[in-house]
Amino acid sequence: MEPLKCTDGTVFSEKGRLYTVSRNPGMRVYGERLLTISGTEYREWSPDRSKLSAYITCGGTAFPFTRSSHVLYLGAASGTTSSHVSDIVRNGKVYCVEFSPRSFRDLVKTAERRDNMNPILGDATDPEEYGFLIDKVDIVYSDVAQKNQADILANNMERFNARYGMVCIKARSEDVTAEPKTVFEEARKRLLNRGCRILDMRSLEPYEGAHAIIVAERPRTVYCIVMKDDRFLMVHNLKRKGWEMPGGKVENDETTEQAAVRECLEESGYEAALIDKKNIGYCDVCVCLLGKKISKGEMESELFETLPDNLAFDTDEYENVIEWARCCIRQ
Numbered sequence: 001m002e003p004l005k006c007t008d009g010t011v012f013s014e015k016g017r018l019y020t021v022s023r024n025p026g027m028r029v030y031g032e033r034l035l036t037i038s039g040t041e042y043r044e045w046s047p048d049r050s051k052l053s054a055y056i057t058c059g060g061t062a063f064p065f066t067r068s069s070h071v072l073y074l075g076a077a078s079g080t081t082s083s084h085v086s087d088i089v090r091n092g093k094v095y096c097v098e099f100s101p102r103s104f105r106d107l108v109k110t111a112e113r114r115d116n117m118n119p120i121l122g123d124a125t126d127p128e129e130y131g132f133l134i135d136k137v138d139i140v141y142s143d144v145a146q147k148n149q150a151d152i153l154a155n156n157m158e159r160f161n162a163r164y165g166m167v168c169i170k171a172r173s174e175d176v177t178a179e180p181k182t183v184f185e186e187a188r189k190r191l192l193n194r195g196c197r198i199l200d201m202r203s204l205e206p207y208e209g210a211h212a213i214i215v216a217e218r219p220r221t222v223y224c225i226v227m228k229d230d231r232f233l234m235v236h237n238l239k240r241k242g243w244e245m246p247g248g249k250v251e252n253d254e255t256t257e258q259a260a261v262r263e264c265l266e267e268s269g270y271e272a273a274l275i276d277k278k279n280i281g282y283c284d285v286c287v288c289l290l291g292k293k294i295s296k297g298e299m300e301s302e303l304f305e306t307l308p309d310n311l312a313f314d315t316d317e318y319e320n321v322i323e324w325a326r327c328c329i330r331q
Ligand code: SAM
Pocket: 049, 050, 051, 074, 075, 076, 077, 078, 079, 080, 081, 082, 097, 098, 099, 100, 103, 122, 123, 124, 125, 143, 144, 145, 146
């Protein structure tokens, strides 16, 4: 049994078949084959039964799931694929949304034996309906086989601050008369228009005719708390008419940390040395030490001991991250 590199070792392969490590040994979810090797039970994951397995089998290059991912799964049906996702995200959670009461009854039975699976009877086109049940998620996986599949994905990614999204596009659900390739291309463009970056788009032939999976990422942003002793650096944004921490978009070819340091230099003219980083959901925040001023910078900059009155962004969030930054530099 070999862990598959492209899945960060969360999915396994033996003799050309895919497997996940069962979260609930001894139990089949949909009649799948079980295999025990050295005391570990694996569940076969056939590309004929699951589009996510077909995506990997077809050479999919973008697999955002990790052992600790929190996943929102739209269109879970009775839980075939979502049970494998529950195996994969061993230390995470899967929120499974399904709107058919018949399928939902089976889904509940599957979830009863899997403590990281949370079934939700709801309509994926209206995320507010189930918003109160879900905190932030890392990934939205959508397989709802209905119209506007790209927008349903994008709306849920935005609502739950997900960085990644995977959508199964069933061409016939969008337009029965159109060429599948045209439908896939339109969905790809729609996700680009919604501000996503496309990581992969792949037909699921020969396992699922006229289906493709698109993997998308919402652009990351970062800002930094640049400290000099107990004071922090802010820049004055003329467009937003207020003070803010230096920051911006993470470009394709850079890490979040590199983007934080670059944005600080561009906006304030100051070099910054990275100390720590954390993910606050919709963006990352870096703590840095103030370096030399080496250029004028695009904006007016100033060191503050307390937050000024006219801020461009949320006061509570800034207060929390400044407190965290002060703790980081004292350590
Ligand atoms: N993802 C499942 C799997 O691989 O095990 C199969 C999903 S099946 C293709 C599509 C499911 O989406 C159906 O069970 C259908 O009831 C559900 N569905 C369709 N539209 C939906 C919506 N707006 N909200 C929630 N579920 C929806």
